[in-house]
Amino acid sequence: MYSGNESQNESLKFKLIVVGDQNTGKSCILNRFANEIFEENYQATIGLDFLNKTVNINGQEVHLVLYDTAGQEKFRSLIPMYIREAQIILLIYDITNKESFESIPKWFSDVLNVKNDEAIFALIGNKVDLNDKRVVSFEEGKKLANEKNIIFEEVSAKDGQNFNELFNNKLFNELYKKFKNKFDEIIRKKEKEQTNNEYIGEDNEISQNTNVKLDLDGNNINYQKKKKKKCC
16 A cells, blocks of 8 residues: 655555446546546446556655456456455446446445445546436435445546546545555654654764874874975
């Protein structure tokens, strides 16, 4: 979950995974978040794919591995092994597709069978840019999220609507609160390393300043040799 290498470049590492039916826009959501782009003809994920994203949370560098899962039934057996290690799990449905919303309880149940309570869950209704074709109301999504006691948001992978609210104001705040001890541990390691570097610098300075030869009267012999005698 975080690097064991004690260096100034050390960062926390978390895994995020998206699950849901096919054609709900899971890949587009991750692509929008990771690369800030939208591809109209994004190819359907086969099996599993992943992206990387580095973000700043409360002043700390955080490396995210984003797992994109296929929605087809034949690939579901591949998903559990990745869910077990995920700290953030996004359940995605399409607000213009009622069936994708009705599948969410099954997805949620499947995830809980292989994941403990430490993970952060969020229910995401995608494609709010197609509001005129909506068949799942905001209230329906909010109600289901409340029943499961998880985060809820509606977004548009196409135009980025509500992405800042979802990731920065909700998911990352919750991530910081839930794993605050890990964030604090990184801060302590960096402070300790900085202190050690300062001590090393002071020791080197002392060594350089004390590298002199003195005569019986306490005078610096090296300095006396370099000093030119005045003419009489």
